Amino acid sequence: MKLEKAEKLMYILIIAMILVGAVITAAESVAVFGFVLCMGLLLAILVIYLLYIRCPHCGEHLGRDRGEFCPHCGKKLRENTPEN
C-alpha cells in the first residue's frame, strides 16, 4: 500500500471510529456492538499506522509528524503533494 493511500485510509477509519463513538454515546442500545466495532477500527488503524506509514525510500517508520520529506533519509515522501 502506498503512503498516500495508507494515510487516507487511516483518516477515514479514525473518522469512522469517532462517529461510532458518538453513536454509542447517543444510543445505549447499540453500545456493546459499537464498542466492539470501535475496537476493530482501532486495531485496523494501528495496523495501517505501524505497517504502512513508512518512508517509501528507506522503509523507516514516519510517526505522527509527517512532513514532505523523510526525517530519516531526507527524501521526498510524496510524488505529488495534494492541494488541500
Ligand SMILES: [Zn+2]
Ligand atoms: Zn526515508
